[in-house]
Amino acid sequence: MTSIHSEILLELGSIEQKEQVRILYACESGSRAWGFPSKDSDYDVRFIYVRPIEWYLSIFDKRDVIERPINDMLDISGWDLRKALNLFRKSNPPLMEWLQSPIPYYTKYTVAEQLRGISPLTFSPKSCLYHYLNMAKGNYREYLQGEQVKIKKYFYVLRPILACGWIETYQSMPPIAFDELAQALIPRGSELWFTVEQLLRRKKAGEELDYEPRLHPINAYLEERIGYYEQFAPQLKQGEGARDEQLDHLFRSALDEVWR
Incomplete structure (x- = not known):
């Protein structure tokens, strides 16, 4: 494992501890994933995370993005799973690109695999x-x-x-x-x-x-x-999209998988 890969994993682990979340999937999303990095290209790390069940049982809207200050080497940010699923149902291209990134950094749970399985249904x-x-x-x-x-x-x-x-x-x-x-x-x-x-x-x-x-x-x-x-x-026509109940089930099963 390269030193930068180790640094990325350490930073993701720090985010989990400080934010009290679990990261489901993390990948490279920038020019390195596209295949034409410059020598000074930074690492554009994107991730999907989930919070404890109690966090979602609230009448208030809460911040559903985690971002870290950009430095000379790392640009790291992520989306809460519920936000990601709402964007996924709208065929959000950045999220769909993350899921097929050729440079995954971290995959611990089955959410990314499940999303890839239904992405043809969601593609518009x-x-x-x-x-x-x-x-x-x-x-x-x-x-x-x-x-x-x-x-x-x-x-x-x-x-x-x-x-x-x-x-x-x-x-x-x-x-x-x-x-x-x-x-x-x-x-x-x-x-x-x-x-x-x-x-x-x-x-x-x-x-x-x-x-x-x-x-x-x-x-x-x-x-x-x-x-x-x-x-x-x-x-062009819009895609039919994944069924809402399908995404609800995926969300609940993810919570169960992570926190059971």
Whole structure:
């Protein structure tokens, strides 16, 4: 086990003790999970936790998020299970990405496995495509306008646009890994493919990717795809979603599994 992995587990254990919770699942959610970390990339750790039964037996709304101050290496935060399940029933893409992260740090109970089992029922093509489209549009507008652009931000527009393409093509939750999305959706041997591959090699090699002249093949592709998905998204249907009683049962069984 690497030293950073050990540090993450120690921090999760400290959260359990200080907050009097049990962590059900923790994973990497950022650029390391996507497959293109920089040398100075921090660790974006996300987790799902549950509190003692008595905490839920209250007429008052309580804070359902735990966050730790971000330092140079770690960015750690988590959601209460009840919050997570309410978002899960709405096909929340960040949560669904956590569940398929290629870098799990901690899994002690069966909740994550149960959620993965019913995630195809919850997946909504329309909700998820809008999520990725809005992410792409926001990042494109903020970082990739003009002749000089913040070049590493291309990945933060390419990845959600490719995720839209995956949803259109396969009607399923997109994979986390950028390489998998690119290989499935960018024509190999095209000018776009070579431009993206070169940029990806530079990022993985740890080059400082700051302001540089815009990459016209990528900009042209992104502008065309954003316009296309703005027209395509309204045609999609919402998913049926998991039944409420199914999620209630999962919540109660989790409480029983953890605190029995």
